[in-house]
Each structure stands twice: as C-alpha cells, then as structure tokens.
Amino acid sequence: MNNSIKISVVVPCYNQAIFLDDCIKSLIHQTYTNWECILVNDGSTDNTEEIALNWQKKDNRIKYVKKINGGLSSARNTGIQNVTGDFVQFLDCDDYLYHEKFEKSVKEISNQTNTVVITNFQLFDSATQTVLPPHCILKKEYFSQKEILLKWDNTFSIPIHCAIFSKDIVEKYKFNEELKAKEDWFFWLQAYENAPETHFIEEYLLAYRMNSASMTHNLFFMLENRIKAIDKLEQVILDKDLLREFFKQDLLATMNENLQLMERIQLLGYKRTMKYKINKVLKILGMKKK
Structure with missing residues (x-):
C-alpha cells in the first residue's frame, strides 16, 4: 500500500453539531492515517464552531473554515479550495465512515489522476439507532456516464460519500451552486464525462444517515431542483x-x-x-x- 497518498476530507457543516463528533471520530479512527479534514462551517447558528475548534486543537490534521451561508454546494466548493491532498473524500457531518475505508480504498489506487474509488454503503436510522441495508446495491456496471444519466433514482443512486475522487476531477468540475438538491447527480455526471479509471469495493464502508428532517424528504423541493439539473444537462452530456x-x-x-x-x-x-x-x-x- 502506498502511504504517500494523502486524502483530503471535505465536511460541510450547517446546524448539525449534534452529529459532528461522530463524524470526526470516524476519521480519527481510520486505520489509514495520511489524511486531512477541512471542516467548512456554512453559517451555522448552533455550536458547530465550538466543536470544530475543539477538534482542531486536538488534531493538527483538522482545519476549520468559516463562511457565510451559501448552501451545501458552496460549502463543498470552499472545502475544495482548501485541499492539499491527492484524493478527495466528501463527507456530510451527519454521516460517518467505517474504520477501514481509507486503507482499503488506497490499496486500489494505481493512478493518481482521473481516478475514482467507490465502496458500498449502509443506512443508519437515527430514530431507532440501527444500521439498515442500503436502498440499492451498487454494481460496477453502473459507473459510467450513460448509466448514471439513465438509471439514477430508478435503479440506483450513489451517495457522494461512497467515493474518493482524484484531486484533478474535483478541481475541474466542482459542485453547481445553483442546485440546492440533485447536486450529487450532476457532479457524478460531470466526474464521468471522461470515463475515469474506477475501482469498486463491494464491502460496506460507510453509513448514510436517514434523517426525517432532511431536505431529501421535501418532494417538491427535490422535483424543482431535478428540473433545474435537467435544464443544465447539455453542458455535461456531449453525446x-x-x-x-x-x-x-x-x-x-x-x-x-x-x-x-x-x-x-x-x-x-x-x-x-x-x-x-x-x-x-x-x-x-x-x-x-x-
């Protein structure tokens, strides 16, 4: 395994301080230690800053960035501007990684450009504090721009946290800040524009938290942003x-x-x-x- 590969973890935070400790602990406990974490406070009004600064004092791999509220995509893009690693892991502060995600992902890497490493995921129900099977089982044949375009939501969807992306991909595309939902779908479409080398680990290596207060439960909001995303497809789909x-x-x-x-x-x-x-x-x- 190449221990020289550095992973930059971008964690956007907005009023979810209650989950932040668990999120950061999942990084601290990684068996692969060459990583940095960029905590981006997107104008939170809870005690996110207090928790983030405490962690920054404890571990010099953790960086803290504060900005005015601009939404999830804006916060992720701010994080991208601050990364110094070779690969980028996006992680929302209410989700968490299993301890071997980085180690097993790095073992797959042969090239450090135009490369994506994807793992499977599980769901975590906050209400019952239980781990559940995922809403879909990921398969390697899904990882192409065509499959992501035609089968997203119908057959599968890929939580952005499943992947680590080579730095050149995230720096080239970033997240569309006009989208307040469906930004992950649009980013995946961009990332697969040039058919990146993809490595797939079938093992469950992260938990995606089910939260009843999540924006994904607002169907009209999701539909509105899906229409916005579709309107922009010609920018991404060249075929x-x-x-x-x-x-x-x-x-x-x-x-x-x-x-x-x-x-x-x-x-x-x-x-x-x-x-x-x-x-x-x-x-x-x-x-x-x-």
Whole structure:
C-alpha cells in the first residue's frame, strides 16, 4: 500500500453539531492515517464552531473554515479550495465512515489522476439507532456516464460519500451552486464525462444517515431542483444521442405518471360533463379555486 497518498476530507457543516463528533471520530479512527479534514462551517447558528475548534486543537490534521451561508454546494466548493491532498473524500457531518475505508480504498489506487474509488454503503436510522441495508446495491456496471444519466433514482443512486475522487476531477468540475438538491447527480455526471479509471469495493464502508428532517424528504423541493439539473444537462452530456435517449425516457415516465393520476381521478366516479371533469382535475391539482 502506498502511504504517500494523502486524502483530503471535505465536511460541510450547517446546524448539525449534534452529529459532528461522530463524524470526526470516524476519521480519527481510520486505520489509514495520511489524511486531512477541512471542516467548512456554512453559517451555522448552533455550536458547530465550538466543536470544530475543539477538534482542531486536538488534531493538527483538522482545519476549520468559516463562511457565510451559501448552501451545501458552496460549502463543498470552499472545502475544495482548501485541499492539499491527492484524493478527495466528501463527507456530510451527519454521516460517518467505517474504520477501514481509507486503507482499503488506497490499496486500489494505481493512478493518481482521473481516478475514482467507490465502496458500498449502509443506512443508519437515527430514530431507532440501527444500521439498515442500503436502498440499492451498487454494481460496477453502473459507473459510467450513460448509466448514471439513465438509471439514477430508478435503479440506483450513489451517495457522494461512497467515493474518493482524484484531486484533478474535483478541481475541474466542482459542485453547481445553483442546485440546492440533485447536486450529487450532476457532479457524478460531470466526474464521468471522461470515463475515469474506477475501482469498486463491494464491502460496506460507510453509513448514510436517514434523517426525517432532511431536505431529501421535501418532494417538491427535490422535483424543482431535478428540473433545474435537467435544464443544465447539455453542458455535461456531449453525446447528443444519449441526451435524446434520456429525454425520451423522461417524457415516457412523465406520461406514465400522468396516466396513473387520470386513472385515480376516474376511480372517483365523475359522470358529468367534460367541463365538470376538467374543473375537478384542476381543483385536485390546486390550479382552480373551489
């Protein structure tokens, strides 16, 4: 194993101080020790700063950066600007790594440019304090721009914390700060634009925390940002045939959802005029006053 490879861990923090100790401890306990951690306080109003500064005093591998609130992507990009390592690990402060993640990831590395090492993950339920199986099982055949574009959310999604990325990838692409959700999907699409050398470790080496207060539970918010991300796909997907395939697939999925909605409306048993039915639909969709 090459102990000269340095891993930079970017941890964006926003009002989740309650989880920060567990997150940092998962780094302190790594069996591979050549790492640095950049804690980015994104304008937190809780005691994030106090906890971060205490850890900085205890371990000189930990750096602390404070900024005004700009969102998750902005905080990650600030972290990227401060990394000095060869590979970058993104880690939200409510998640944590298993102790051998870095050691096992570094063993896979043969090139230090255009390289990604991905591991499997588990879910952690905060409410019950239990570890659960992941929402999808990752497979190596998923790691291409085509698969990430066409099968994201339908077949799989990859938590950003599963990977370590060579520094050149994150410095080239960064995170789109206009997106307040779906930024991970967009980043993965960018990262696989040039088909990076990918190493996959099937073992579970991190925990992704399930939190009922998470933004991922706001469906309208997620849909709104998915539309924004789709609007930017031409910047990332250079294969126009692939882009057309995606839009065709997305259109068919939308039509199917609309048909299911109409079937539910028909089950309500409306037998009156077409105008009456249309008005009922508009009311159900919240587009017409009752």
